[in-house]
Amino acid sequence: MRVIATLITKQSFFLFSQREIRRVQDLKGKRIAISNFASSTDSSARAALKHHGLDAMRDVTLMAMGDTDVRFQALVSGAIEAAILTPPYTVMAEQKGFNNLVWLGDILGDVPSNGLSTTVRKLKENPDQVQRMLRASVRSMIYTREHKQDALPILMKEFPGMERNTLAGTLDFYLTAMSPDGRISESVIHQVINEQRELLNVRNEVSLNQVADFGPLQRVVKELNLGK
Numbered sequence: 480m481r482v483i484a485t486l487i488t489k490q491s492f493f494l495f496s497q498r499e500i501r502r503v504q505d506l507k508g509k510r511i512a513i514s515n516f517a518s519s520t521d522s523s524a525r526a527a528l529k530h531h532g533l534d535a536m537r538d539v540t541l542m543a544m545g546d547t548d549v550r551f552q553a554l555v556s557g558a559i560e561a562a563i564l565t566p567p568y569t570v571m572a573e574q575k576g577f578n579n580l581v582w583l584g585d586i587l588g589d590v591p592s593n594g595l596s597t598t599v600r601k602l603k604e605n606p607d608q609v610q611r612m613l614r615a616s617v618r619s620m621i622y623t624r625e626h627k628q629d630a631l632p633i634l635m636k637e638f639p640g641m642e643r644n645t646l647a648g649t650l651d652f653y654l655t656a657m658s659p660d661g662r663i664s665e666s667v668i669h670q671v672i673n674e675q676r677e678l679l680n681v682r683n684e685v686s687l688n689q690v691a692d693f694g695p696l697q698r699v700v701k702e703l704n705l706g707k
Contacts, residue, residue, distance in 0.1 A: 480596050482691040484613055485663040486620070487593035489584035489656035492523040495554060495572045496561040496580050503531035503580050509560035510540045512550040517678070519592070520563040527581045567641065570648035584656065589667045592656075602692060613699045617661050621703075624654055660705050661696050 500506060506528070513520040521543075525535040535541060542559060544550050550562040554577060561580070564572055573579060583590075595616060602609060623630045627650065634646045665687060672685050 480598055480690075481602060482591075482594055482596050482668075483602075483609065483693065484595040484616060484661035484696050485591040485593075485658050486595065486616065486661065487653070487656050488589050488591055488658045488663055488667075490523060490582075490587050490590050490592050491565045491652070491656060492520060492563050492583040492592075493565070493569045493579055494524065494527045494561060494581040494583075495564050495569065495577045497554070497557070498576055498578060500560060500580070501578055503527060504533065506561055506580075507533060507538045510542050510558075512542050512544040512553050512559045512562035514545060514547070514550070514563075515543045516541070523583045523587075524563050526586055527583060530581075530586050566649040566652045567645050569652070570645045573648075574645070589663065591663055591667065591671065595661075599692075602695070606695065609695050610699065613661065613696055614702070617696075617699055617703060617705075620657055620660070623650075624657065624659075627654065660700055660703075662693070662700065 494503070494511075496506065500509070511524055513524050515521065521541065524541060528535050528539060533539060544553055544559075544562075547565055547568050550559075551564060551568040551572065553559045554562045554564075554572065555575065569579065595612070597609060631643075631647055631650055634650060635641075635643060638646060668687060668691060672687075672690060675681070676685060
């Protein structure tokens with residue numbers, strides 16, 4: 480497998496809490512919902528706590544509760560004091576009066592959290608399809624960024640059960656977090672590689688070309704005249 484583009488360059492994780500909890504430090508002794516241990520929600524919760532002087536192992540209780548909707552409902556029911564949430568549940572949480580304590584994007588900076596990948600075989604045997612997929616993806620990101628007013632009705636059609644204000648807030652976030660053209664710096668990718676090596680106890684060095692191939696994306700960027 481190879482990563483071929485980055486769609487979201489900022490973490491989409493937020494730490495929300497009950498109304499009476501207004502600071503991360505106030506979570507000491509409280510319960511925080513994540514999806515699973517050793518997941519990105521787990522590492523995000525630990526990063527948020529550490530940034531504000533708390534130790535996840537000592538000061539709080541992390542609870543693995545699965546999908547975001549389950550964590551959101553646990554927050555609504557009062558079963559937990561805080562949860563890691565992603566849009567659109569972040570918008571829904573704000574509408575219900577819960578407190579947005581931390582956006583991980585403010586703490587971690589650029590961290591690719593969504594993108595496109597394919598197999599080495601696909602890259603070799605069907606490069607034209609890869610190119611078309613990348614071209615369509617980059618053009619859609621450009622269109623969404625430049626025509627926000629037209630993108631919202633499309634979202635409303637795709638998610639008919641969701642309120643307009645919720646979708647509008649979700650769109651606002653992803654416009655902030657979205658890559659301009661699918662590219663991200665090599666230094667960020669190396670940082671992610673090294674974090675995963677440490678997590679999985681991989682001692683061997685892992686080069687960029689072992690996990691990513693941005694050649695097709697570079698050709699699309701040049702074709703669309705997007706510059707540097």
